[in-house]
Amino acid sequence: MPFHIEVNHLCKQFGDIVAVDDVSFGIREGCCFGLLGPNGAGKTTTIEIIEGIKTPSSGVVLYRGQPRTPQFSQQAGIQFQSTALMDFLSVSEVLRLFGSLYRHTVPAAELTALCQLEEFLERPANKLSGGQKQRLLLALALINDPAIVFLDEPTTGLDPQARRNFWTLIDSIKAAGKTVVLTTHYMDEAEILCDELVIMDHGRIVDQGSPRALLDRHLPLKRVHVDWRGAQTPALTSGACERHNGELRIETASVEITLQELIALQVDLSTLRVHNPTLEDLFLKLTGHRLRE
Amino acid sequence: MRAFLALLRARNIEFFRDRSALAWSFLFPMLMIIGCAIAFSKPDPAVFRIGLHGDIAALQKREWLRPDYLEKISFDHLETAQQRVQHHQIDLLISIEGTASDGSRYWSNPESKRSQALLQLLGTPLATEFHAATLHGRPVRYVDWVMPGVLGMNMMFGALFGVGYVIVRYRQNGVLKRLQATPVKPLEFIAAQLVSRLWIVAGVNLTIFIACKFLLNLLVLGSLALMLLIFVAGALAMISLGLLIASRTASEEFAGGLLNLATWPMMFLSEVWFSLDNAPVWLQRAADLMPLTHVVKAARAVMIEGAGFNDISGHLLVLLITTVVCMAAAARLFRWHTVK
Numbered sequence: 001m002p003f004h005i006e007v008n009h010l011c012k013q014f015g016d017i018v019a020v021d022d023v024s025f026g027i028r029e030g031c032c033f034g035l036l037g038p039n040g041a042g043k044t045t046t047i048e049i050i051e052g053i054k055t056p057s058s059g060v061v062l063y064r065g066q067p068r069t070p071q072f073s074q075q076a077g078i079q080f081q082s083t084a085l086m087d088f089l090s091v092s093e094v095l096r097l098f099g100s101l102y103r104h105t106v107p108a109a110e111l112t113a114l115c116q117l118e119e120f121l122e123r124p125a126n127k128l129s130g131g132q133k134q135r136l137l138l139a140l141a142l143i144n145d146p147a148i149v150f151l152d153e154p155t156t157g158l159d160p161q162a163r164r165n166f167w168t169l170i171d172s173i174k175a176a177g178k179t180v181v182l183t184t185h186y187m188d189e190a191e192i193l194c195d196e197l198v199i200m201d202h203g204r205i206v207d208q209g210s211p212r213a214l215l216d217r218h219l220p221l222k223r224v225h226v227d228w229r230g231a232q233t234p235a236l237t238s239g240a241c242e243r244h245n246g247e248l249r250i251e252t253a254s255v256e257i258t259l260q261e262l263i264a265l266q267v268d269l270s271t272l273r274v275h276n277p278t279l280e281d282l283f284l285k286l287t288g289h290r291l292r293e
Numbered sequence: 294m295r296a297f298l299a300l301l302r303a304r305n306i307e308f309f310r311d312r313s314a315l316a317w318s319f320l321f322p323m324l325m326i327i328g329c330a331i332a333f334s335k336p337d338p339a340v341f342r343i344g345l346h347g348d349i350a351a352l353q354k355r356e357w358l359r360p361d362y363l364e365k366i367s368f369d370h371l372e373t374a375q376q377r378v379q380h381h382q383i384d385l386l387i388s389i390e391g392t393a394s395d396g397s398r399y400w401s402n403p404e405s406k407r408s409q410a411l412l413q414l415l416g417t418p419l420a421t422e423f424h425a426a427t428l429h430g431r432p433v434r435y436v437d438w439v440m441p442g443v444l445g446m447n448m449m450f451g452a453l454f455g456v457g458y459v460i461v462r463y464r465q466n467g468v469l470k471r472l473q474a475t476p477v478k479p480l481e482f483i484a485a486q487l488v489s490r491l492w493i494v495a496g497v498n499l500t501i502f503i504a505c506k507f508l509l510n511l512l513v514l515g516s517l518a519l520m521l522l523i524f525v526a527g528a529l530a531m532i533s534l535g536l537l538i539a540s541r542t543a544s545e546e547f548a549g550g551l552l553n554l555a556t557w558p559m560m561f562l563s564e565v566w567f568s569l570d571n572a573p574v575w576l577q578r579a580a581d582l583m584p585l586t587h588v589v590k591a592a593r594a595v596m597i598e599g600a601g602f603n604d605i606s607g608h609l610l611v612l613l614i615t616t617v618v619c620m621a622a623a624a625r626l627f628r629w630h631t632v633k
Binding site: 051052053070073074076078080082083084085086087088089093096097098100101102103140 | 295296298299300302303306307310311463466467468470471472473474475476477629630
């Protein structure tokens with residue numbers, strides 16, 4: 001089966017600056033695909049080339065195995081990173097305007113309920129809170145019942161509760177079988193939402209795969225922490241062990257064997273913590289710097 | 294078509310909800326007209342003006358035409374000179390054509406007090422040599438003359454700035470980029486902007502025109518329908534020019550500069566405030582390239598000369614060509630967002 005979207009050897013140059021440097025990947029139909037990277041990594045440029053907003057310097061984008069036609073805009077839903085809306089139009093008027101631009105649209109009531117717009121339908125669109133505006137922009141991205149939805153940093157600037165609400169919305173979009181392409185610099189967001197990830201830095205792909213596969217490949221060891229009052233660092237067969245501020249840190253491939261060894265040493269396990277590596281750790285390892293630097 | 298109508302409707306709603314812009318588009322021209330009416334309401338200086346036509350050299354030999362309180366103005370065309378008598382712009386017109394005695398005539402205007410006074414003054418020598426004739430007509434005040442210019446100028450500002458700034462602001466804040474992500478075509482978008490502005494500008498101008506007609510007892514000899522046609526043709530040309538100016542830039546400052554560059558020369562050279570009759574020919578030719586010149590000349594001809602469609606068709610044609618050229622260029626050059 002061909003990919004829903006396929007990107008081959010994409011390059012984009014702005015003057016002397018190479019924003020996207022030979023990027024290739026495929027997006028399966030119905031999956032939630034994440035482009036992960038710090039600010040300036042080339043995520044937005046890449047997603048906007050796929051959307052057809054920007055033209056690449058070289059490389060091709062295929063939609064269902066074919067070059068994109070003008071029909072593509074009927075089948076794609078797009079939420080940009082920051083968009084102002086028309087001055088003086090209410091939320092319902094903005095929805096009606098955008099609805100008129102497409103051949104096929106979702107019934108207004110359905111969309112309003114899905115994106116929770118009921119309480120501010122008659123408010124001017126430029127007087128919404130951050131979370132309300134993002135929900136309206138998401139509604140605009142879904143108004144044509146698209147097969148593929150592009151979300152460029154949809155939760156940037158939202159408070160934690162609004163972000164969680166937004167994740168629930170994205171889950172329901174995924175449940176409807178739509179392909180979701182998402183850029184983010186939030187690790188937790190990528191881990192929770194994405195089935196597939198591409199990690200970008202300086203315009204290049206650092207690695208790609210499912211979050212689990214990426215972590216297993218690059219960070220197979222888990223870290224076990226436990227308080228340690230003994231005079232000497234014990235020698236464990238299950239992993240390297242080091243002492244630090246009154247605790248033991250053990251890098252292990254098997255938490256079970258490490259625990260068995262600690263029990264045999266009669267260590268008090270009440271202070272035990274197991275740290276699973278996160279995408280943040282992965283990113284640090286792959287690029288040498290943190291995501292939100 | 295559905296997309297076009299939706300965009301048109303949205304733009305109309307925005308305009309009417311933007312109270313400050315709405316108020317300004319009526320208030321500004323009203324203030325200008327009232328200002329003009331006050332500034333130019335004092336009577337003309339007390340010097341008699343006599344138009345001379347035909348064998349002017351022979352006329353100038355007449356002893357009774359020598360006094361320097363008589364300002365003599367030569368005319369090549371009898372019709373133009375007669376119109377001046379009708380509009381009280383000259384007090385008397387004397388003409389010698391050929392050698393036949395019926396070729397020597399003079400015209401006065403019974404509705405002009407100064408024309409009558411001058412007739413009393415020169416009555417005897419005139420009556421012995423010339424056949425008398427009269428021409429009727431009310432005076433053309435400066436406000437009658439300047440009003441078509443003010444209307445044209447108001448249309449120019451409303452059209453150019455109204456459409457230009459909106460598009461540039463929408464490009465700057467990403468509204469255009471959002472529309473680009475929909476199936477809307479550039480031509481659909483700019484056509485909706487054009488039509489929305491067109492009826493607003495033409496409607497505002499017609500309202501002000503009718504208000505002034507009654508408020509200032511404006512001289513309108515031609516037809517109202519023809520005035521509306523001029524407003525529509527003029528607004529189309531100006532809006533198209535505005536769309537062209539706003540076709541690419543995302544900087545309001547730069548767009549403002551371009552819009553000023555387009556409007557200021559027109560304001561001074563398109564005969565809004567003064568006639569270019571005595572200006573160098575090259576300047577007159579340059580003014581002919583400006584759409585406002587044609588709006589003002591056509592409106593003035595209809596209002597104070599009672600011109601018909603055929604008389605102003607040349608001006609309308611120029612406005613139509615300006616519209617087509619600017620719209621085609623704007624649609625071709627249009628960018629949803631600036632290329633970084």
